[in-house]
Amino acid sequence: MAITANEEDDHPNTPTTALLPFNTDSSSALSNRKPATITLIFISLLLSTCIALAAALSFAFLFFRAAASIPTREVARPLGKLKSPVVLLISMDGFRFGYQFKTETPNIHRLIKSGTEAELGLIPVFPSLTFPNHYSIVTGLYPAYHGIVNNFFIDPATGDFFTMASHEPKWWLGEPLWETLSNRGLKASTYFWPGSEVKKGSWDCPNEYCMIYNGSVTFEDRVDSVLRFFDLSSSEIPSFMTLYFEDPDHQGHKFGPDDPRITEAITRVDSMIGRLISGLEERGVFEDVSIILVGDHGMVGTCDKKLIYLDDLEIPKPWIQSYSPLLAIRPPSDHPPKEVVARMNELLKSGSVVNGEYLRVYLKEELPRRLHYAASDRIPPIIGLVEEGFKVEQTRLKRQECGGSHGYDNAVFSMRSVFIAHGPQFGRGRKVPSFENVQIYNLVTSILNIDGAPNNGTESFPLSILLPRH
Numbered sequence: 001m002a003i004t005a006n007e008e009d010d011h012p013n014t015p016t017t018a019l020l021p022f023n024t025d026s027s028s029a030l031s032n033r034k035p036a037t038i039t040l041i042f043i044s045l046l047l048s049t050c051i052a053l054a055a056a057l058s059f060a061f062l063f064f065r066a067a068a069s070i071p072t073r074e075v076a077r078p079l080g081k082l083k084s085p086v087v088l089l090i091s092m093d094g095f096r097f098g099y100q101f102k103t104e105t106p107n108i109h110r111l112i113k114s115g116t117e118a119e120l121g122l123i124p125v126f127p128s129l130t131f132p133n134h135y136s137i138v139t140g141l142y143p144a145y146h147g148i149v150n151n152f153f154i155d156p157a158t159g160d161f162f163t164m165a166s167h168e169p170k171w172w173l174g175e176p177l178w179e180t181l182s183n184r185g186l187k188a189s190t191y192f193w194p195g196s197e198v199k200k201g202s203w204d205c206p207n208e209y210c211m212i213y214n215g216s217v218t219f220e221d222r223v224d225s226v227l228r229f230f231d232l233s234s235s236e237i238p239s240f241m242t243l244y245f246e247d248p249d250h251q252g253h254k255f256g257p258d259d260p261r262i263t264e265a266i267t268r269v270d271s272m273i274g275r276l277i278s279g280l281e282e283r284g285v286f287e288d289v290s291i292i293l294v295g296d297h298g299m300v301g302t303c304d305k306k307l308i309y310l311d312d313l314e315i316p317k318p319w320i321q322s323y324s325p326l327l328a329i330r331p332p333s334d335h336p337p338k339e340v341v342a343r344m345n346e347l348l349k350s351g352s353v354v355n356g357e358y359l360r361v362y363l364k365e366e367l368p369r370r371l372h373y374a375a376s377d378r379i380p381p382i383i384g385l386v387e388e389g390f391k392v393e394q395t396r397l398k399r400q401e402c403g404g405s406h407g408y409d410n411a412v413f414s415m416r417s418v419f420i421a422h423g424p425q426f427g428r429g430r431k432v433p434s435f436e437n438v439q440i441y442n443l444v445t446s447i448l449n450i451d452g453a454p455n456n457g458t459e460s461f462p463l464s465i466l467l468p469r470h
C-alpha cells in the first residue's frame, strides 16, 4: 500500500488506466494529441471487449440457471437409519389454527419451516367435537360412517348410551389405522387416541403398545415412552404411533381462546414437541420419522349473553340429546320431526326468541350436504346449527360465564386446527391448501406403502401432499 501511494505521489499528472474514461481534463488532451488518439482506440477496444464479455456472461448465466432449475424438483428423501417408514401422528387437542402465532413456538415452527403445512389450517369434520374428529382422522370416515356421531349419544335401536369411556367394539365402526396395520402384519402403538383401546379385528390393544387412557400421566412421560420405541430393534419399532396431549383444549374451554393461560399451554405443548425432536435427533432418526402434527378442532370464545333458550322454543328437556353447539333433538313418536322443525323455525323467525336469528333447525336429511351428517340412525332426526360463539340452553339461569367452545359448523374458520408434517416424503417449507381431516388416513397408508380400508378420503389426495418417490 505504501509503495503504491509513493509511486502516485511521484507522478501526480499521469492518469491511471482506471481513471482514464472519467478524465475530463481537456487541456492535457489538447496539448498531447497522439497519446490521446491511442488512448481513444484503447478505450474503444476495452469497451467492445467489455460488452462482448457481458453478453457472453449473461447467456452463460441464463443457461446455467435454466439447467440448475431442473434438479430442484424435490423428491422423497431416502431413509437414513430406519429400515422402513415410521409415521408418528400427534394430536394437540383444541389447537386452533393461529395459536402457533400467539407466542414463540420455536419447535412447531421448526417443523413448519422444514416440513409441509396446510397454509390455512386443517378442517375438522362436523360436528367439530373431540371424539368424532379423532376417530375421523384415524379411519378416514365421516362420523355418520364411523359411528361416533357425538361425544355422547344414544343408540335408538338398543337405548344404550355412548360416553367417552365406552370401549365396546359395537360403537366403533370403520377400520382405524392401528387395525389396518395389524391386518397387514405391521406393528402399531397408541398413546391415548380415542378408540385405540377398543379391541377390533386383529387389533387387541396389546400391553406394551397400547396405553390405557390416564390423564394424570405427564406430557414428558408420554413423549419419553414414544421415544423409547426407537431404542428397540428395527423389526420391533412400530410403523405407526400416536401421541396425544389434552392441551390447549382444556384451557380453551375454561378461559376462552384469548387468555394468557392459553398462551402458556401453547408454550408447554411446543416444548413437548421440542423434547420429542431432541430425543429423535439423539437417536439419529429425526429426519427418518414422518411426524404428522394435528389438532382435532379449534375453539371460539363464548359468553352467556350469547344464549338461545329451548324454553322459548317450546321444546321440553327429555327430547334433547345434546344442546350445544350441536343441538340434537329426538322428539317422541307422536311428534313428527318435520312438524317440530317447522314450528321451531317459525318461532325463530318470529322475532320473539332472544337470539333466535343465530339458530337454524333442520331435519338431518336436509342439512347442507357438505356436513355429511345424516346417514346414521345414531344421529337424531332434528339437528340445530348455531352461529359461532352462541350456545343453546334449556332454561334461563342467573349466571354470566365466559369460556370457549367448539362443535360448530366445520365451515367456521375458528373451528380449524393445524396440519404440520415433517419427514422424508414431505416437502421442505411447503404450503398446501386446507383440507378435511378424513384425508389423513390415506396419507398415512401411502407413506407406509400399504393398502388401506375403503374410506371417505380421496384416493389421489396423498399425491398432492407427498413428494414423488423418484
Ligand SMILES: [Zn+2]
Pocket (backbone or CB within 6 Å): 093, 094, 129, 130, 131, 249, 296, 297
Ligand atoms: Zn378436542
